[in-house]
Amino acid sequence: MGVTAVRPAADQNRVGASATSAGGVRYSRVGELPGGTPRPDEDVRESTGTASQGGRRYLTAWLLGLVALAVLCVLSCAVGSRSIPIGDVLTALADHDDSRESIIVWELRVPRTLLAVVCGAALAVAGVVMQAITRNPLAEPGILGVNSGASIAVVLAIAALGVATPAGYMWFAFVGAGVAAVVVFVLGTSRTGPTSHTRLVLAGIALSTSLSSFIGIITMFDSSTFDSYRFWVVGSLENRTMEVALWVTPFVVVGLGVALVLGNHFNALALGDEMGAALGLTVARVRVLGFGVVVILCGAATAAAGPIAFVGLVVPHAVRLVAGVDHCRNLALSLVAGPILLLASDIVGRLVVRPAELEVGIVTAFIGAPVLLLLILRARTGRS
């Protein structure tokens, strides 16, 4: 496809091209909010600075993120209904023996931590990709009904086929997420004219509501399905085995790889379909590939941990504040930021109602919904 010429706005500044306008155009596409005009923001201001500044900031953020992630991983192994001192955690991690600490760490906490990292990265990157291919800053797997598609497939699997393991849910979640995504995109985007942000969101909500009603009907019949489903549906990392974590990892790795490769194409796409095509981009192919990435990542994460909303919304917006408009940087930074958010939410959930736990999906919704609110409130009302 050969779209290598598209670089971030900051880099174009250095080259001395018509950078301001290019950056401006791209920003208005990427960061535009419901019916609004682009607002002045850190991104635009950054694009008038020097390239090395932006690059350094991004690299620093990435390294700091890695450090934070490492710290959180250790914390995640230490915190829980039975807390273990950090020193003992490190010893237990170092040698895998029969001591009680070692068993707790290796059997319970390590799989959970690994799963949080994998799912966090998957959901965050899926969010970036979704916002890129729809050019809609509110696009998110949870909001757009992809999760509910996965949910109804999982419920059908539990109720009708007696599937009981997350590894078994996986394929159903994939198919459900895929079908729901297709329906929402087809109905939520109009054939003529620009896609309204509200439209896509509403298509997602309509589908979610309808599907959750059908889920309700199914689970009303079947108490035992309801009992397993009500814990799955809030999104939890609790009681997942190492097997589950290892099961999802390959899918997520493939999805992340394809997403990273597509980064430059997303940059071209952000300039608009015509501009993208003029730059040598096969717009439809990028969309379909991105779409596939979203389905694989969301399907895998949802199968393993249940539907977790808002990670895919919050992380892309947060990393954009640091990394600017370049999708390659955003994707790379999301790889670190997603796991940080999910892991931190999981740890918070384990701490606030001790000795019980708050499911991670509930914590992310508590963090995510206000962010969504903030995004909406900061946007100017275009149409009244």
Add this chain to the structure above:
Amino acid sequence: MTTSRTRRAPVHWIAPLPGGRTIRMQRRAVGATIALVVVGLTVSVLAVTTGVYHVGLGDIGRAILGRGDSTDRLIVVDQRLPRTVAAWAIGGAMGLSGALFQTVSRNPLGSPDIVGFTTGAASGGLAAILLAGVTSSAAIASGTILGGLATALVVYLLSSARGVGGERLILVGIAVGAMLASINDYLITRADIEAAETARAWQFGSLNAISWSQAGPLLVAVAVLIPVTLAVSRPLAALEMGDDAAAGLGVDARRVRARILFLGVALAAVSVAAAGPIGFLALAAPQLAKRLARSAGITLVVSIAMGSTLLVVADFAAQRVLSPFQIPVGLVTGAVGGLYLLWLLSATGRR
């Protein structure tokens, strides 16, 4: 909407109200209302007479008058009648509430369930059931109404920071609704399975357990709220032309809007208190009413009739489709309504 200009002027029908006021309706709207009421009544009669236990029409009359078989009386007066009457009241209240919100937000999607009010009302009810552990329907109802009003206030304040834009109201409502939905899910995971099933059945919206002790207060509330709303909402037509035009006609847009939103929330909250949040009714009823009456704007009276008829029919279906298993009616309206909204989205903007 271009056709409405070329069509000849609609014929109006004017009815006097006490106090020198009048109700003005287009003749087609009157016809639509009558047709809807006839359909609703027919289904209501079916719902009351048939079922596992059949009751003849004559027996119903006798049972209502307090004579006749005691079994007939028990089934008709104590079980089927309150349910049917509640369906009329709740459907009408939801239809009117949706019509008010859609007119004020000037958006077909500005219904109380989309903007999070019914979710908030449900949060209030769930908190009452699961946290406060109350069982009396009056206490649950108070929790619901408080929850609904509090949510409405939050959404209204947040979205009116720079003037209530239709799209903004909806997006803010969606965000607040998403947060409340996660609270609801959380409350349900915290309960033991039995309480969770009860709470969940309520959360879906159901008329299964309605008795006169719920239907009575509901009827009183609706009998007060609907006439008051109709009387207050006369400036709504002026509001539809935009705030400036309304000001030119001497209408204080802000005050009218706040008053109407309050009544809309009250109507929605009273309904949720009685039967739980019944999804999509408030969204679909005004839109269907508008299409049936072929009016340019939303007509409140037709919306009431449409809401009542839809709920009566949906509840009849919920009772009989998988009989003897009874589906909560909110699941029927949610499933069908969600698909309807998808269709609405694909139909608008694809022309």
